[in-house]
Amino acid sequence: xxxxxxxxxxxxxxxxxxxxxxxxxxxxxxxxxxxxxxxxxxxxxxxxxxxxxxxxxxxxxxxxxxxxxxxxxxxxxxxxxxxxxxxxxxxxxxxxxxxxxxxxxxxxxxxxxxxxxxxxxxxxxxxxxxxxxxxxxxxxxxxxxxxxxxxxxxxxxxxxxxxxxxxxxxxxxxxxxxxxxxxxxxxxxxxxxxxxxxxxxxxxxxxxxx
Numbered sequence: 001x002x003x004x005x006x007x008x009x010x011x012x013x014x015x016x017x018x019x020x021x022x023x024x025x026x027x028x029x030x031x032x033x034x035x036x037x038x039x040x041x042x043x044x045x046x047x048x049x050x051x052x053x054x055x056x057x058x059x060x061x062x063x064x065x066x067x068x069x070x071x072x073x074x075x076x077x078x079x080x081x082x083x084x085x086x087x088x089x090x091x092x093x094x095x096x097x098x099x100x101x102x103x104x105x106x107x108x109x110x111x112x113x114x115x116x117x118x119x120x121x122x123x124x125x126x127x128x129x130x131x132x133x134x135x136x137x138x139x140x141x142x143x144x145x146x147x148x149x150x151x152x153x154x155x156x157x158x159x160x161x162x163x164x165x166x167x168x169x170x171x172x173x174x175x176x177x178x179x180x181x182x183x184x185x186x187x188x189x190x191x192x193x194x195x196x197x198x199x200x201x202x203x204x205x206x207x208x209x210x
Contacts, residue, residue: 052075084108
C-alpha cells in the first residue's frame with residue numbers, strides 16, 4: 001500500500017502546523033528562518049528546482065513539511081527522500097505526517113555524520129539537497145562547514161536548492177569562491193509571505209564522478 005500523504009493538508013491541519021511553527025519561533029527566533037511556514041506556491045517552485053529526475057534528495061530544515069510534501073508530489077520517491085530537522089517538536093510532527101519517509105532529528109551542521117548514520121543515501125550520489133535554513137543568519141565559517149558537507153554528499157552535477165527572504169544570495173562570496181560554487185536565482189515567489197527567492201548552487205566545474 002502506498003503510504004504517501006495525499007497532496008495538500010486539510011485546513012485545520014494547516015492551522016495546527018502553523019501554530020506549532022509559530023510557537024517554536026517564539027521560543028527561539030534565531031533557530032527558525034521565518035515566523036510562518038513556507039507557502040505552497042513557493043514549495044512547488046522549490047520542488048521544481050531540484051530537477052525532474054531527482055530521485056535521491058535530502059531536505060534540511062523541513063519545518064512543518066510543506067516543501068517535503070511538494071517534493072513527494074513532484075515525484076521524489078519516499079525511499080529516496082531523507083529529511084533532517086533539528087527542532088524536536090517539528091521532528092515529531094514530520095514523523096507522524098510522513099510515515100514512509102525517513103525523518104531524522106539532527107543538526108544540519110553535522111549533516112555528513114547524520115546521513116552516514118542513516119545509511120539510506122550514499123555520499124557522492126545525492127541528486128539534490130534542499131534547504132529551509134536561514135543561511136543569512138549563519139556566520140561565514142558555519143556556511144562553509146555546511147556547504148562543504150553538502151557538496152561532498154552531492155553527485156558532481158547535483159544541486160543545492162536554497163530559498164531565502166533576503167534580497168540577495170544568503171551565502172558569502174568568500175564561501176562561494178573557496179568552494180568553487182556558482183549560483184543562479186531560479187524563481188521569485190511574490191505570493192509567499194514574506195516574498196522569497198529560490199537559488200540553485202552548483203559546482204563551477206564537474207569532475208569525473210557522476
